[in-house]
Amino acid sequence: MRILLISVILVAVAAVAYGDPGDILDQWQVSGQSYNYVRGLAYDWNDEDVWCIDNDAGYAIDYCKFDGASPHDVVVPWDDVSSTCYWGFDIAYDGTYIYMNDQNILVYVIDPTDGSVVDSFSAPCGGGDYPEGIAYNQDTDYLYHTGFYSKTMWVTNTSGTVVDTWTNILPSASGNMGVAYGYGRIWVTNNTTNEIYRIDPDTGTLEVTFGHSIPDYELGLCWSPNDTLFAANFLTGYIYEIEPDLTFTSVQPVSLGYIKALMSE
Numbered sequence: 383m384r385i386l387l388i389s390v391i392l393v394a395v396a397a398v399a400y401g402d403p404g405d406i407l408d409q410w411q412v413s414g415q416s417y418n419y420v421r422g423l424a425y426d427w428n429d430e431d432v433w434c435i436d437n438d439a440g441y442a443i444d445y446c447k448f449d450g451a452s453p454h455d456v457v458v459p460w461d462d463v464s465s466t467c468y469w470g471f472d473i474a475y476d477g478t479y480i481y482m483n484d485q486n487i488l489v490y491v492i493d494p495t496d497g498s499v500v501d502s503f504s505a506p507c508g509g510g511d512y513p514e515g516i517a518y519n520q521d522t523d524y525l526y527h528t529g530f531y532s533k534t535m536w537v538t539n540t541s542g543t544v545v546d547t548w549t550n551i552l553p554s555a556s557g558n559m560g561v562a563y564g565y566g567r568i569w570v571t572n573n574t575t576n577e578i579y580r581i582d583p584d585t586g587t588l589e590v591t592f593g594h595s596i597p598d599y600e601l602g603l604c605w606s607p608n609d610t611l612f613a614a615n616f617l618t619g620y621i622y623e624i625e626p627d628l629t630f631t632s633v634q635p636v637s638l639g640y641i642k643a644l645m646s647e
């Protein structure tokens with residue numbers, strides 16, 4: 383019975399075309415985006431759809447939600463964020479609110495039911511840097527933050543209070559961009575080194591680094607219903623679906639690729 387079960391799993395895995403870590407599996411443009419293109423991404427694990435922002439004319443921020451499944455139709459129409467935000471970066475979503483990084487060195491807390499800004503707090507990277515990446519962990523209720531020019535990551539609660547600082551956790555002091563949370567891990571893209579970093583939030587350690595070939599500049603990053611990463615690029619206007627590195631030391635690679643289904647933790 384056990385052999386039969388494993389055989390069934392292997393057949394099922396073989397039917398799905400996984401790439402190597404960092405491979406671009408798919409790419410598409412979200413319909414209705416402004417000419418300044420998509421920037422921030424946040425995964426809604428409740429309905430498996432994705433919140434997205436762009437910058438409209440005059441630095442106004444628009445947001446929408448698109449279907450996590452192909453062909454990624456817009457399911458919550460584009461609407462304006464009702465605030466004097468300056469230049470939006472990546473976003474996170476806690477099940478109720480969107481947290482948007484902004485070049486004002488603020489994180490805006492946005493109610494996506496009407497686009498109103500209900501709160502804001504200082505981005506932990508501080509002035510002189512750009513608060514590029516942000517992601518939310520629904521298990522701990524914490525947010526993870528990057529700064530473009532910093533090797534440090536910051537963990538805050540949803541009010542912006544810093545609860546942990548991971549000094550020098552990122553290998554590069556330039557180009558740190560979007561942040562995602564998924565599969566129990568934090569994922570960070572770097573536009574300068576063209577790498578993605580996988581971090582264990584329980585230990586605050588960098589586990590894996592792998593290369594990517596996303597065109598400059600990937601800004602927003604989020605998890606996806608396919609156990610992959612979505613990266614938003616504001617120069618091309620495309621979302622890129624990226625194969626993550628889900629290998630863990632306790633699992634051996636097989637000829638068919640890495641068996642994601644067996645890697646429960």
Ligand SMILES: [Ca+2]
Nearest residue numbers: 573574576598
């Ligand atoms: Ca790059």
Ligand SMILES: [Ca+2]
Nearest residue numbers: 473516561603
């Ligand atoms: Ca994000």
